Amino acid sequence: MVRAVSAAETAATTYASAIHAEGLRVRAGRRMAVDGLDLSMDTGVHGLLGPNGAGKTTLVRSIATVLRPAGGTLTVLGEKVNGRIDLRGLRRQIGYLPQEFGFYRRFTVREFIEYISWLKEMPAAETPGAVQRAIERVGLADRADHRMKTLSGGMVRRAGIAQAIVNDPRILLLDEPTAGLDPDQRMQFRALLRQLGTDTCVLVSTHLVEDVAAACTDVVLIDNGRLVFQGVPADLAAAAGEDAGAGDSAAERGYSAILRRHRETASSPETAS
Amino acid sequence: MRPLALYLRSRAVPATATAVLVCAVALWAIGLVVDHPQSRVLVALLAALAGTAALGQGLAGADHDLDRASAIAWPPRRAAHVIVAGAAVVGLLAATALVGEQMAGTGQIARNVAGLAGLVALGAAVVGADRAPLLPVIWTVLVLRYAPPMGEPPTRPTYKVMLTWMVQPIDTRAATVAAAILAVAGTLSYAVLGSRR
Amino acid sequence: MGARILRIELRRSVALGAAALIAAVGVFVLFASNPPYGFWMELVIFQRDILQLTWPLALAAGAWQGIRERRSRIEELLATTPRPRWQRVLPIATAMAIAAVAAYLVMLAGAAAHLRHLDGYFSLGAIPLIALGALAMVGAIWLGLAIGRLLPSPLTAPMLAVIGFFSLAVSPMIVAQDSRDPGTFLLFPYLQGPRDGGFALQMLSARANLSQALWFAAVAATGLALFATSRPSTRVAAVLPLLLGAAVAVPAMPSTLSVAWIQDRRATEVVCTDDEPEVCITRLHSHALDQVRGPARQALAVLAAKLPPAPTRVVVQTADKGPEDPQPRDTLAVRISFFEDGVEYTSEDLLFLMLIGAGVPPCANLMGTREKPETEYLAARLVVAAWLLDRDLAAAQGRDEGPEGPEGPLAREALTAVRGLAADEQRARVTAFRDAERTCAEGDRLDMLTGAAR
Numbered sequence: 001m002v003r004a005v006s007a008a009e010t011a012a013t014t015y016a017s018a019i020h021a022e023g024l025r026v027r028a029g030r031r032m033a034v035d036g037l038d039l040s041m042d043t044g045v046h047g048l049l050g051p052n053g054a055g056k057t058t059l060v061r062s063i064a065t066v067l068r069p070a071g072g073t074l075t076v077l078g079e080k081v082n083g084r085i086d087l088r089g090l091r092r093q094i095g096y097l098p099q100e101f102g103f104y105r106r107f108t109v110r111e112f113i114e115y116i117s118w119l120k121e122m123p124a125a126e127t128p129g130a131v132q133r134a135i136e137r138v139g140l141a142d143r144a145d146h147r148m149k150t151l152s153g154g155m156v157r158r159a160g161i162a163q164a165i166v167n168d169p170r171i172l173l174l175d176e177p178t179a180g181l182d183p184d185q186r187m188q189f190r191a192l193l194r195q196l197g198t199d200t201c202v203l204v205s206t207h208l209v210e211d212v213a214a215a216c217t218d219v220v221l222i223d224n225g226r227l228v229f230q231g232v233p234a235d236l237a238a239a240a241g242e243d244a245g246a247g248d249s250a251a252e253r254g255y256s257a258i259l260r261r262h263r264e265t266a267s268s269p270e271t272a273s
Numbered sequence: 274m275r276p277l278a279l280y281l282r283s284r285a286v287p288a289t290a291t292a293v294l295v296c297a298v299a300l301w302a303i304g305l306v307v308d309h310p311q312s313r314v315l316v317a318l319l320a321a322l323a324g325t326a327a328l329g330q331g332l333a334g335a336d337h338d339l340d341r342a343s344a345i346a347w348p349p350r351r352a353a354h355v356i357v358a359g360a361a362v363v364g365l366l367a368a369t370a371l372v373g374e375q376m377a378g379t380g381q382i383a384r385n386v387a388g389l390a391g392l393v394a395l396g397a398a399v400v401g402a403d404r405a406p407l408l409p410v411i412w413t414v415l416v417l418r419y420a421p422p423m424g425e426p427p428t429r430p431t432y433k434v435m436l437t438w439m440v441q442p443i444d445t446r447a448a449t450v451a452a453a454i455l456a457v458a459g460t461l462s463y464a465v466l467g468s469r470r
Numbered sequence: 471m472g473a474r475i476l477r478i479e480l481r482r483s484v485a486l487g488a489a490a491l492i493a494a495v496g497v498f499v500l501f502a503s504n505p506p507y508g509f510w511m512e513l514v515i516f517q518r519d520i521l522q523l524t525w526p527l528a529l530a531a532g533a534w535q536g537i538r539e540r541r542s543r544i545e546e547l548l549a550t551t552p553r554p555r556w557q558r559v560l561p562i563a564t565a566m567a568i569a570a571v572a573a574y575l576v577m578l579a580g581a582a583a584h585l586r587h588l589d590g591y592f593s594l595g596a597i598p599l600i601a602l603g604a605l606a607m608v609g610a611i612w613l614g615l616a617i618g619r620l621l622p623s624p625l626t627a628p629m630l631a632v633i634g635f636f637s638l639a640v641s642p643m644i645v646a647q648d649s650r651d652p653g654t655f656l657l658f659p660y661l662q663g664p665r666d667g668g669f670a671l672q673m674l675s676a677r678a679n680l681s682q683a684l685w686f687a688a689v690a691a692t693g694l695a696l697f698a699t700s701r702p703s704t705r706v707a708a709v710l711p712l713l714l715g716a717a718v719a720v721p722a723m724p725s726t727l728s729v730a731w732i733q734d735r736r737a738t739e740v741v742c743t744d745d746e747p748e749v750c751i752t753r754l755h756s757h758a759l760d761q762v763r764g765p766a767r768q769a770l771a772v773l774a775a776k777l778p779p780a781p782t783r784v785v786v787q788t789a790d791k792g793p794e795d796p797q798p799r800d801t802l803a804v805r806i807s808f809f810e811d812g813v814e815y816t817s818e819d820l821l822f823l824m825l826i827g828a829g830v831p832p833c834a835n836l837m838g839t840r841e842k843p844e845t846e847y848l849a850a851r852l853v854v855a856a857w858l859l860d861r862d863l864a865a866a867q868g869r870d871e872g873p874e875g876p877e878g879p880l881a882r883e884a885l886t887a888v889r890g891l892a893a894d895e896q897r898a899r900v901t902a903f904r905d906a907e908r909t910c911a912e913g914d915r916l917d918m919l920t921g922a923a924r
Contacts, residue, residue: 061546064550065549065550066546066549066550087552088552088554089552090552091550091551091552092552094550096547096550098546098547100543101547102542102543102544102545102546102547103542103544104482104542104544105542106482106483107478111478111482114474114475114478115475115478116551118472118474118475118553119548119551119552119553119558120551120552120553121552124474163547285624288623288625289625292625292629303640312640315639315640316636316640319632319636319639322632323629323632323633323636326628326629326631326632327625327628327629329624329628330623330624330625403624406627406628406631407628410530410628410631410632411491411495411527414495414523414526414527414631414635415495415498415499415502415523417523417635417639418499418502418503418523
């Protein structure tokens, strides 16, 4: 699959990594949900893991430019997000599937994705092709002209993925994309992730450790708003070691082992290697 | 008490109550300004319309399927919801009499609220709770040409009297019958069918 | 691309559904509250009048659409898109404006079926009235969008319909407390027709139209700006058009409504047949020219045969011009109040009506008072028509003035008396009657006809 590359995109490669956070603090309501996070991510598929309330969604939302950081620095595609007024250039290169994906129920799938691509200021000439390609990539081609409200939960999720990738983003943020997908669709989705990861920085927030193990090139584990672990999936599996943590697979055991170890030493600030 | 409180909150009753309260206060305030007796009846009718239109939102929960699937016997509860809410609106609007001269007779307020609330309930069953106020609002708007001071309500034939029930004087039998039919039909259909999703 | 999005919004928003609903309500009211309209201008003014109902409905439709982003829980996703809000809302605002205009025009087209003469005179003064009505609807729908966006609750739309209707119904009573018809009535979306009821012959002055256009445009601009702005600080600036509009339009408004309504001169000008003898009719009634042409020429022929020298042309005038001046001898002048009550006249009826008073309009100075009605005068005029046509009064059909009126029995009695005279005497008396009518000379007309013979 060839993706459209604009001149602006090829020019802007002077930054070190696609997403870079230093001492990042982001508020979610009154709570400081992300509290002193250091993180660096580049092209590839990054699986964002963590228990409920760890700050995953808040982190994703701040990278998506929905939330403004309360402290620290957040650099996305070489642009500092803190306090910037004009985020237009950056937003053109972001694809985002929110955890609670809202949509216009009366639009057809194609119309909705076309609408989103218009909002992402895509060139008009490229739009119809890009919309069709996005729909095909998530396997919704046979439902493209059905109303959004007639879709099942999994199909809505796939439509959400399609709208996120329609503009060939350089940063793709997917908050729980696999919720509601059947096993077959999840396999397809993993394949899609691998394909996207070759030239895009994909951040997938999920609870499904096996998705991460199967499709991600990089695992990010956070807890209480801080980074606990970052490494390749093999490291996650290896982290379990002799420790017989809870879980049915090596990755799951590694996940729970790292978390437990982190919490045992939670009184002292810890950054995982 | 707690299940009741939760139920009320799930049905946006606080917001509805606020809206109805605002209507009552506005009614009272306008009552201080307008002294033309016929316009006072019009004001009372519109306040009743606003109060009942506000009820529409409460006729459906946040999630249609979740409501459907829960183990409560819905029909009596739905009927009770409409009846209690309607009575509350009547009470509030009639209570404006306590702080000043009443805009319209309590009987007239009760008849109009009953009929309009029935229409809202019918609307919820037919077109869904969020669109339910369409029915009473459009009916009233169409009839208002015959409302004093803009016109005189027809006195015959009977079908015209029934169609303009909300602007008829309180002693008009056909108008009372029309309002009662709407109240019963609306409450029953909503109790049996529930809100259309 | 914007065009594609506009098409999507038109098809998928509430725009067209709301337009259909509003148009249906409007057509229903236009049909139900009046007998068929005689003239376009009556319909156009009444359609402006019922903005009292349709304007709040448009406001509610706008609010319903305005809460869509909240209702669909799509705000989070939209917040991450680069396109600025004002660009994002342009297609939906346009779609809603199209719906508002369409609703207004469809309403007019639908109600046109309730016109008695679809081909009747269409005053140029009706065009700004229609355009301003449509503009008021656009303002309502945009204002609704803004309110729905600022108060995104499901209660907003129904409440706005009621509150909007209510304020339109009650506020005139408050505005009109000190003077009867202040010009500030023109600030309201609905329009009150001229008080004297002569809708068909009047139009709004250019000044009234312009100041109203300015005000409606200011309301619409503020609605759109409030809907399109994203920051509270710019929201304050959005109210600016409203203030500016008020500052300019309010002083520019005519001081009273009666000044705002002016005569439509074109409506009362006459249009004539191309061929001789000439038959003319006011432009307002020009649709009836074919209908009156035959009876008019017949009337000329009757007069030429029985009462020479006869007039050579016929002018059918509107009713409000009661003559006191001498009438030209070459013209048969007819007043046509009888065209407006919706009764269909046969050619026979028209012929009779044209010859009442020997084809001279009744003199205003001879019309009686409430204490002493003009029964005898009208009876005399009827007698002349029946005499000219050699017809009995019982058979003749006149509607508001004629044998069925109070003057009927008197006229029948007088006709018998006249016919009892010698033929020469009859003609002499009728000729004298016509000469007196033409100059509106004082005197008892019935006595002039029957005189000593009685």
